[in-house]
Amino acid sequence: MTLSTPVDQAGAAAAGSATGGTAPIRRRKPSTAQRRGKALRVALAIMSCGILLFPLYWMVVVAFSPRTELLTRELRLWPQDFTLANFDTVFTTFPVATWFGNSIAIAIVVTAITVAVNLMSGYAFAHLKFPGSNLMFLLALSTLMLPVQVIMVSQFRLVTGLGLYGTYWAVILPSAATAFGIFLARQFIIGIPREIIEAAKMDGAGGIRVFAQIVLPLCKPLIAVLVLLTFLSTWNDFAWPLIALKESELFTLPIGMLFLQGAFGSDYGAIMAFALLSVLPMIVLFLAFQRYFVQGFARSGIR
Amino acid sequence: MSTPGVETATDATEAPDPLEHPQPQRGGQRSPGRRRAGLRRAALDAAEGYSFLGPNLVLLGVFLFLPVVWAGWISLQDTNGFGDGVFVALDNYGRLLADPIFWQSAANTLLFTVLVVPLSMALGLGLAVLMNSVMPARGIFRTIIVLPMVISGVATALIGVLIFDQNNGIVNKIMRATGLGAISWQSEGIPAMMSVVLVSLWWRVGFNMIIYLAGLQAVEPELYESARIDGAGGWNQFRYITVPMVGPSTFFLLVMNVIYSFQVFDIVFVLTGGGPGYSTSVLVTYAYENGFVTRDQGYAAAIGIVLLVMTLIFTALQWRFNRSRDQVG
Numbered sequence: 027m028t029l030s031t032p033v034d035q036a037g038a039a040a041a042g043s044a045t046g047g048t049a050p051i052r053r054r055k056p057s058t059a060q061r062r063g064k065a066l067r068v069a070l071a072i073m074s075c076g077i078l079l080f081p082l083y084w085m086v087v088v089a090f091s092p093r094t095e096l097l098t099r100e101l102r103l104w105p106q107d108f109t110l111a112n113f114d115t116v117f118t119t120f121p122v123a124t125w126f127g128n129s130i131a132i133a134i135v136v137t138a139i140t141v142a143v144n145l146m147s148g149y150a151f152a153h154l155k156f157p158g159s160n161l162m163f164l165l166a167l168s169t170l171m172l173p174v175q176v177i178m179v180s181q182f183r184l185v186t187g188l189g190l191y192g193t194y195w196a197v198i199l200p201s202a203a204t205a206f207g208i209f210l211a212r213q214f215i216i217g218i219p220r221e222i223i224e225a226a227k228m229d230g231a232g233g234i235r236v237f238a239q240i241v242l243p244l245c246k247p248l249i250a251v252l253v254l255l256t257f258l259s260t261w262n263d264f265a266w267p268l269i270a271l272k273e274s275e276l277f278t279l280p281i282g283m284l285f286l287q288g289a290f291g292s293d294y295g296a297i298m299a300f301a302l303l304s305v306l307p308m309i310v311l312f313l314a315f316q317r318y319f320v321q322g323f324a325r326s327g328i329r
Numbered sequence: 330m331s332t333p334g335v336e337t338a339t340d341a342t343e344a345p346d347p348l349e350h351p352q353p354q355r356g357g358q359r360s361p362g363r364r365r366a367g368l369r370r371a372a373l374d375a376a377e378g379y380s381f382l383g384p385n386l387v388l389l390g391v392f393l394f395l396p397v398v399w400a401g402w403i404s405l406q407d408t409n410g411f412g413d414g415v416f417v418a419l420d421n422y423g424r425l426l427a428d429p430i431f432w433q434s435a436a437n438t439l440l441f442t443v444l445v446v447p448l449s450m451a452l453g454l455g456l457a458v459l460m461n462s463v464m465p466a467r468g469i470f471r472t473i474i475v476l477p478m479v480i481s482g483v484a485t486a487l488i489g490v491l492i493f494d495q496n497n498g499i500v501n502k503i504m505r506a507t508g509l510g511a512i513s514w515q516s517e518g519i520p521a522m523m524s525v526v527l528v529s530l531w532w533r534v535g536f537n538m539i540i541y542l543a544g545l546q547a548v549e550p551e552l553y554e555s556a557r558i559d560g561a562g563g564w565n566q567f568r569y570i571t572v573p574m575v576g577p578s579t580f581f582l583l584v585m586n587v588i589y590s591f592q593v594f595d596i597v598f599v600l601t602g603g604g605p606g607y608s609t610s611v612l613v614t615y616a617y618e619n620g621f622v623t624r625d626q627g628y629a630a631a632i633g634i635v636l637l638v639m640t641l642i643f644t645a646l647q648w649r650f651n652r653s654r655d656q657v658g
Contacts, residue, residue, distance in 0.1 A: 067464050150381035154377055178617070179633065184395065294490075298491060308480070
């Protein structure tokens with residue numbers, strides 16, 4: 027719907043000035059056509075955003091509505107009765123607090139491991155000279171193309187064989203095996219002047235000290251982006267935890283949500299109450315650190 | 330990344346890039362003295378490089394590369410449950426060729442791809458152009474468009490289940506109220522696939538918008554200025570300046586979107602479960618069903634290998650295309 031009116035990016039000027047030569051002068055004061063173009067764009071933006079927001083709005087409405095509300099055949103776009111009964115149902119029937127705890131614990135550990143190893147790799151690829159570095163970089167790059175779902179059977183056997191099945195580690199270790207942060211890290215760290223690193227080495231600092239005391243303090247924005255993106259993707263991860271987690275005490279929120287769907291069927295109020303609880307932390311995090319998320323999405327192409 | 334200055338920086342998407350490094354980049358010039366450092370130095374360098382790389386390499390090796398090779402091996406076995414299988418060479422692949430559900434899942438994967446990739450890119454470009462133009466509250470609009478990206482696939486699909494419920498869902502209520510009539514989103518194949526595509530678009534459009542917006546912000550405003558002076562209208566400017574100038578973004582998005590579409594799982598699994606029948610079954614949901622429901626793991630591994638080969642072929646194609654395009658350009 028938004029494509030039907032391609033609007034030139036530099037402003038509304040073009041809309042009113044197809045005649046050419048007079049354009050630079052007329053641009054100073056917005057003409058009627060320019061104002062109309064702007065109004066049209068705002069209307070389009072409001073419509074698009076309305077459509078995009080509606081599913082989230084509806085989740086909230088259903089989460090706070092009594093069950094009977096959903097079963098009516100009338101069209102009601104606004105909440106009629108407000109109730110917390112759905113949240114009550116969810117909390118009394120399922121170990122929601124445990125699932126929250128699991129999601130938080132797994133996301134923290136995966137994030138810590140992933141960010142640490144990706145920073146180290148990024149530093150190595152950016153500033154260290156060693157044989158095979160190009161080959162290693164290509165190998166790491168190739169994993170980004172690898173559909174993780176290809177290996178779910180063998181990965182399942184692997185974690186079972188390692189005795190990890192039925193523990194948090196069955197989720198944590200395969201999730202931490204990712205290369206996506208390496209490229210972001212390398213790209214950022216390569217911008218740190220080599221002279222700084224060389225000078226520190228001349229002063230007798232060892233490799234680890236250079237990394238920890240010189241490089242890392244310059245990497246705060248990078249670390250923020252990596253931490254936020256890894257935390258988000260681990261929090262939302264579904265396919266692998268579905269396979270790797272057996273007992274319901276170990277479930278993360280997405281797996282719990284699926285479990286809930288099985289148990290409640292079409293009692294959408296309870297399901298939406300739980301869905302709302304599970305997405306709220308990420309929405310808050312996103313609104314607080316939007317700049318970092320957007321840059322991370324834009325540069326890594328991976329959420 | 331600089332924004333061709335129109336409005337004041339009121340929103341996060343146009344605030345300074347947090348990843349833009351404060352220091353200028355320098356070339357790695359080593360003094361001649363250091364060049365003469367001996368073999369010992371080289372060995373130390375290698376040791377240092379690999380010790381920084383080591384933890385990541387071990388994780389990637391054990392949990393990605395080893396499982397890929399292992400998946401190839403399992404795909405050559407007839408397995409029963411989770412025990413060791415019997416080597417059957419290419420039998421599983423032979424079974425695939427004769428399995429109508431596999432072909433349907435492969436066709437659905439391609440259908441999903443040819444629908445979601447162009448649509449999400451077109452919508453993303455449209456929204457990016459809109460969001461790059463002068464308007465009030467632009468930052469809020471941009472935030473809303475990106476917001477679905479942080480919602481988990483499961484929650485997204487469950488919201489889809491809620492609103493596309495064919496009996497009590499809000500979409501059908503709206504359609505009945507406006508006289509369009511209800512759609513059988515769950516009991517008919519084509520509407521079910523439509524619901525999967527619509528939910529995926531909702532989830533993916535923000536990503537496409539971000540990439541295109543970054544591309545648009547790199548286009549010099551002077552190009553539009555001179556086009557205007559030459560009398561080019563809005564559509565011609567879009568067609569002859571915007572579209573070619575965001576070519577690299579288009580290429581990047583094409584690759585990312587196709588790879589995502591080949592691997593789609595969360596949305597389909599939760600929203601339709603591949604149903605009704607197998608009309609929305611895709612390769613990954615079918616592999617999951619074989620591997621972890623009917624526990625025919627050799628067969629599931631073979632489906633995974635097919636997916637891997639599809640991805641490799643696509644990667645090779647885009648690599649070729651990209652190289653020949655570079656040579657022409």
